[in-house]
Amino acid sequence: MTMKIPFNWPTLVGAEFEYLREALDRGRLSGNGDFSRRCHSLLQARTGVHKALLTHSATAALEMAAILAEIGPGDEVIMPSFTFCSTANAVVLRGGVPVFVEIRPDTLNIDEAAIEAAITPRTRAIFVVHYAGVAAQMDAIMEIAARHGLHVIEDAAQALHANFRGQPLGSFGMTSAISFHETKNLISGEGGALLVTDPDVAERAEIIWEKGTNRAQFQRGEVARYTWVDIGSSFLPSELTAAFLLAQLEAGEDVTSRRLAAWEHYHAALQPLEARGILRRPRVPQECGHNGHIYFVLAAHAQQRDAALARLTAVGVNAVMHYVPLHSSPAGLRYGRANGPLPLTDDLSARLIRLPLHPRITPEEQAVVVHALGDVLVAA
Numbered sequence: 001m002t003m004k005i006p007f008n009w010p011t012l013v014g015a016e017f018e019y020l021r022e023a024l025d026r027g028r029l030s031g032n033g034d035f036s037r038r039c040h041s042l043l044q045a046r047t048g049v050h051k052a053l054l055t056h057s058a059t060a061a062l063e064m065a066a067i068l069a070e071i072g073p074g075d076e077v078i079m080p081s082f083t084f085c086s087t088a089n090a091v092v093l094r095g096g097v098p099v100f101v102e103i104r105p106d107t108l109n110i111d112e113a114a115i116e117a118a119i120t121p122r123t124r125a126i127f128v129v130h131y132a133g134v135a136a137q138m139d140a141i142m143e144i145a146a147r148h149g150l151h152v153i154e155d156a157a158q159a160l161h162a163n164f165r166g167q168p169l170g171s172f173g174m175t176s177a178i179s180f181h182e183t184k185n186l187i188s189g190e191g192g193a194l195l196v197t198d199p200d201v202a203e204r205a206e207i208i209w210e211k212g213t214n215r216a217q218f219q220r221g222e223v224a225r226y227t228w229v230d231i232g233s234s235f236l237p238s239e240l241t242a243a244f245l246l247a248q249l250e251a252g253e254d255v256t257s258r259r260l261a262a263w264e265h266y267h268a269a270l271q272p273l274e275a276r277g278i279l280r281r282p283r284v285p286q287e288c289g290h291n292g293h294i295y296f297v298l299a300a301h302a303q304q305r306d307a308a309l310a311r312l313t314a315v316g317v318n319a320v321m322h323y324v325p326l327h328s329s330p331a332g333l334r335y336g337r338a339n340g341p342l343p344l345t346d347d348l349s350a351r352l353i354r355l356p357l358h359p360r361i362t363p364e365e366q367a368v369v370v371h372a373l374g375d376v377l378v379a380a
Helices: 016-026 034-047 058-068 085-092 138-148 199-209 215-219 239-250 252-269 271-275 302-314 330-335 343-351 363-379
Strands: 051-055 076-080 097-101 123-129 151-155 175-179 192-196 296-298 352-354
Touching (some): 051 058, 051 199, 051 239, 058 175, 058 192, 058 199, 076 085, 085 097, 085 123, 085 330, 097 330, 123 138, 302 352, 343 352
Parallel strands (some): 076 123, 123 151
Antiparallel strands (some): 175 192
16 A cells, blocks of 8 residues: 555755766775765764764674674673664674663663663673664763673664764764664665774774775775785675765755654644643653654553554554564574563553654644544544
8 A cells, every 4th residue: 555644755865866976987886985984974073983884784783883892602781672673683693692671661762770680790781772863871871881891882773963961872882883774864775884982993893894804904005915804794885875875964964953843843743632641752851862763652552552553554644663572572582581571661662653754744744644643542
């Protein structure tokens, strides 16, 4: 069924075709060329990190982060269960064990108060997920990590152009992962980036990124020849991907402001329904500067959520649910463990509805979404 109001629409910002043509005319299409380096510079300037490296996905960036954190067989990594499987896969691929903990009821981010109870002698790292571009409580998390000697890795896939107390997300942990998948705020179809805050691992990050070779150092004239020096893989995207992404990064402020405007429009329009107790709107703590990535509501119960999604689909509105908690998934049960019951994760994930949100959505389309949502939730 073709939706009248799609959940997402990939948005061009203007210079994509120009940059793609330029890349084609130069005749250099493999990774780590001029367009890649320009993207790296913009990401470093935006986030203040020591090094940025484009990857073919945020999944790849998380896998690099797990290597840099030296996750190995039997090592435990604490993370929320309410996240995409890539967060856990990065650990499992190294032989590690994801340890799932509870989320906060306001932001649906990892509950910082649940972290210490999950720490064991085998714990090596904390994977923090900034859900919907809203920050986890990084002050408390970084303090816990420092006290226990743990690495912090940020799954900031949804969080570019967001901050915590004014500091860009992705710049707190040793490393972080950004996504440029077509559903994200800034896009390259598929794509991502590893952000490296810790200069002590920056050189190794580049080697892992270049298939375990020192090729990047060779290209800069720092070594006489390049060779295999460490583990690694083919994490680079092509110059075509980088060229497309450069246009998006250059327009980042404008795209973010348009998404925030649409987010705020939903928030105001849905206030009367929340005041009647029919749904719950997102709650963004004052210290979190978000980026308008996701607008979600929480229905009163799971059956109401399912009825709302069916009704919205029937009128041509593509609203969706989100993650099935990893601790209850087949692979989560096989490869990880929950640190006790996770009732909030189970409950909130079963009630969540994500509404269509992208820079091209109009107030009129949003009014259709709000009206249809209100009709079915009131009836339920």
